[in-house]
Amino acid sequence: MSASQSAARRTVLKGAAAIAGAVGGGAALTACSTETNSGSGAPAVPAQPVELGAAAEVPVGGAKLFREKKLVVSCAEAGQYKAFSAQCTHAGCVLDKIVEGEGNCPCHGSRFDVTTGQAVRGPATEPLPEVPVKVEGGKLIAG
Numbered sequence: 001m002s003a004s005q006s007a008a009r010r011t012v013l014k015g016a017a018a019i020a021g022a023v024g025g026g027a028a029l030t031a032c033s034t035e036t037n038s039g040s041g042a043p044a045v046p047a048q049p050v051e052l053g054a055a056a057e058v059p060v061g062g063a064k065l066f067r068e069k070k071l072v073v074s075c076a077e078a079g080q081y082k083a084f085s086a087q088c089t090h091a092g093c094v095l096d097k098i099v100e101g102e103g104n105c106p107c108h109g110s111r112f113d114v115t116t117g118q119a120v121r122g123p124a125t126e127p128l129p130e131v132p133v134k135v136e137g138g139k140l141i142a143g
């Protein structure tokens, strides 16, 4: 099951990226919401809760990028998690890495503070949308 699932996910992600690049995708995708699983063609902010795995994987004082889910989670202090969309507010690319506490956009070099979502280097000027996040049974649940 996992092989076909991950193949499907790759296909979905490619499609989502293409759509996001074109328009942002939200309106067109709502029409087929009965068929979509969490994560497929997702807009910048997940509409349904998304499990991100063990909370312990996000280092205290650091952050972790979940590229497949288009989310970034930071942890300023033990137990204090913040999650943001990892989709750049400039033209919709997904952040590719975290450098010195800043999420880097590979497309045009925007940087975002992963503890606040603020754009700290352009061309992006809008902050990353914040996503609610909580810990349940040691796992992070966003959205």
Ligand code: FES
Residues within 6 Å of the ligand: 088, 089, 090, 091, 092, 093, 105, 106, 107, 108, 109, 110, 122, 123, 124
């Ligand atoms: S899409 Fe991120 S900097 Fe342009």
